[in-house]
Amino acid sequence: SQQGEEDPQALSIQEGENATMNCSYKTSINNLQWYRQNSGRGLVHLILIRSNEREKHSGRLRVTLDTSKKSSSLLITASRAADTASYFCATLKETSGSRLTFGEGTQLTVNP
Amino acid sequence: EAGVAQSPRYKIIEKRQSVAFWCNPISGHATLYWYQQILGQGPKLLIQFQNNGVVDDSQLPKDRFSAERLKGVDSTLKIQPAKLEDSAVYLCASKGYVYEQYFGPGTRLTVT
Numbered sequence: 001s002q003q004g005e006e007d008p009q010a011l012s013i014q015e016g017e018n019a020t021m022n023c024s025y026k027t028s029i030n031n032l033q034w035y036r037q038n039s040g041r042g043l044v045h046l047i048l049i050r051s052n053e054r055e056k057h058s059g060r061l062r063v064t065l066d067t068s069k070k071s072s073s074l075l076i077t078a079s080r081a082a083d084t085a086s087y088f089c090a091t092l093k094e095t096s097g098s099r100l101t102f103g104e105g106t107q108l109t110v111n112p
Numbered sequence: 113e114a115g116v117a118q119s120p121r122y123k124i125i126e127k128r129q130s131v132a133f134w135c136n137p138i139s140g141h142a143t144l145y146w147y148q149q150i151l152g153q154g155p156k157l158l159i160q161f162q163n164n165g166v167v168d169d170s171q172l173p174k175d176r177f178s179a180e181r182l183k184g185v186d187s188t189l190k191i192q193p194a195k196l197e198d199s200a201v202y203l204c205a206s207k208g209y210v211y212e213q214y215f216g217p218g219t220r221l222t223v224t
Contacts, residue, residue, distance in 0.1 A: 031211060033211065033212070040220075041217055041218075042116070042203060042205075042216050043203070043205075043213075043215040044215070048211055048212065088154050088155075090154075092211060098160070098207065098211070099157055100157070100213065101157075102154030102155050102156070103154050104153055105154050
């Protein structure tokens with residue numbers, strides 16, 4: 001079953017605006033991670049939130065986790081053109097080893 | 113520190129041919145992963161190694177895909193024979209003691 005589904009699939013904003021991406025998942029998890037992928041490149045880890053945490057910040061990133069709704073959101077504040085990329089949420093359940101299950105991603109375009 | 117290295121970066125082959133991808137993880141990382149990322153989708157785990165042992169290969173199409181990690185460092189992923197639907201980016205990632213995975217730039221495979 002698909003674990004980790006992002007919405008929207010695509011988001012286009014202007015520089016300086018905030019971007020919010022959402023992720024839903026189906027089963028219980030130990031943590032949820034967000035990764036960024038620039039065109040034609042590998043993925044880069046952005047932030048991790050554990051199942052007992054509700055909110056986490058890192059620079060211009062803010063992640064929330066609602067385990068009762070099995071959902072997470074990633075907020076990028078004051079976006080820049082360099083934030084243009086695909087963003088993926090990935091869930092980890094320790095009973096499946098350290099396997100990450102990725103969603104389909106949100107393509108973010110930040111227009112200068 | 114040096115990142116995860118992969119080669120080749122691009123490969124074009126005809127269906128029914130064979131192909132091999134190479135990955136060199138970050139030094140000291142015991143866990144190594146191979147993912148398949150089809151265009152427009154999130155990465156899907158193919159196989160996970162812990163040192164030179166296989167932890168999870170439940171999603172590896174074993175009739176045509178094989179992977180090894182001799183000596184617990186470098187790894188090779190092979191496809192034989194290739195099918196059109198194998199066209200994708202093959203990502204290698206490694207992990208140390210924390211949850212974060214470090215990804216290589218990937219190998220883009222086109223099967224014609």
